[in-house]
Amino acid sequence: MFSKKNIRFFYLKSYKEIRGFLLSNKSRKILIFLFFFLISSGFWLLQTLKNDYETELVIPLKLRNVPNNVVLTAEPVSELRIVVKDKGTTLLNYFMGQNFYPISINFTDYQNRGYHVVIRSAEFEKKVLAQLSASTRLISIKPDAIDYIYSIGSEKKVPVKFRGRINTGRQYYFTDTVFSPDSVLVYAPLTILDSIEYACTQVVLLDGVTDTMRQRVQLLAIKGAKFLPNSVNITLPVDIFTEKTLEIPLKGMNFPANKSLRTFPSKVKVAFQVGLSRFKYINPEDFVFNIPYEGLIKNGSGKYKLKLKSIPKGVNYVRIVPEQVDFLIEQISENGN
Numbered sequence: 326m327f328s329k330k331n332i333r334f335f336y337l338k339s340y341k342e343i344r345g346f347l348l349s350n351k352s353r354k355i356l357i358f359l360f361f362f363l364i365s366s367g368f369w370l371l372q373t374l375k376n377d378y379e380t381e382l383v384i385p386l387k388l389r390n391v392p393n394n395v396v397l398t399a400e401p402v403s404e405l406r407i408v409v410k411d412k413g414t415t416l417l418n419y420f421m422g423q424n425f426y427p428i429s430i431n432f433t434d435y436q437n438r439g440y441h442v443v444i445r446s447a448e449f450e451k452k453v454l455a456q457l458s459a460s461t462r463l464i465s466i467k468p469d470a471i472d473y474i475y476s477i478g479s480e481k482k483v484p485v486k487f488r489g490r491i492n493t494g495r496q497y498y499f500t501d502t503v504f505s506p507d508s509v510l511v512y513a514p515l516t517i518l519d520s521i522e523y524a525c526t527q528v529v530l531l532d533g534v535t536d537t538m539r540q541r542v543q544l545l546a547i548k549g550a551k552f553l554p555n556s557v558n559i560t561l562p563v564d565i566f567t568e569k570t571l572e573i574p575l576k577g578m579n580f581p582a583n584k585s586l587r588t589f590p591s592k593v594k595v596a597f598q599v600g601l602s603r604f605k606y607i608n609p610e611d612f613v614f615n616i617p618y619e620g621l622i623k624n625g626s627g628k629y630k631l632k633l634k635s636i637p638k639g640v641n642y643v644r645i646v647p648e649q650v651d652f653l654i655e656q657i658s659e660n661g662n
Contacts, residue, residue: 441472491532
């Protein structure tokens with residue numbers, strides 16, 4: 326382990342060695358050589374950049390003002406590759422400093438050309454030249470023609486459906502799946518539109534989630550169809566399970582006015598798991614047992630296995646203690662006894 330004294334010693338030693346080397350005759354000769362080498366390299370570079378060269382540049386291409394009901398079945402290229410010729414100094418500026426603006430193709434300008442639009446490079450050559458220096462010669466544009474195919478689609482609203490698998494950590498669970506928006510518009514020719522019942526998300530795979538997840542997800546593309554919007558926000562609220570036990574009184578169902586039910590015991594315990602956020606909102610009244618009069622009459626054993634008729638939302642792993650009770654159907658006299 327280095328002490329402060331040792332660190333200072335090595336620092337002073339290194340400093341003296343470096344300083345001694347820089348002040349030596351050998352070092353001066355190397356520095357003089359490097360100085361003249363850099364100067365000569367600079368002159369060589371300046372002389373070289375005065376010559377003419379050809380190079381390829383890339384310019385983005387954008388198709389704009391596409392109506393919502395237009396479905397592009399074959400999209401145009403996203404960039405143009407142009408070959409230009411100029412002096413090296415000008416070409417260096419293109420690579421180092423100049424940013425090209427996208428060449429904009431206005432959809433409405435070509436609607437009269439049918440559903441397969443072909444635009445020759447001569448029609449947008451002026452837009453390319455406008456971004457080049459006056460001294461630059463445009464040698465070629467690739468591709469030499471831009472084309473795209475589209476159709477006019479009908480529309481309908483469809484719900485969003487989640488695709489994927491998301492596993493929570495132990496004792497955690499998802500309380501809901503919330504899409505924003507929960508439905509989207511789809512445009513497509515009627516033959517395709519009739520077969521689309523929902524918009525699926527791209528596959529999402531996650532494991533060990535222990536906190537509420539929020540994510541923007543693209544919708545799965547369908548050839549010949551167009552979704553608006555083409556992505557949705559997904560929120561998956563995460564909660565942690567906790568256990569709760571309630572005591573529930575037993576009551577008969579569909580009993581005649583002159584009959585009453587007596588069970589032994591008269592109350593049972595219901596244990597279950599529920600999310601921590603809903604723990605205080607689950608009450609005994611939320612649980613209803615299915616104990617019908619007709620079922621008890623047909624039962625000749627005097628014992629009845631309890632079944633829940635309703636369980637509150639968000640409740641899991643329900644256990645009834647005891648699961649089976651003894652029962653007695655009593656006659657109620659006219660005076661109420």
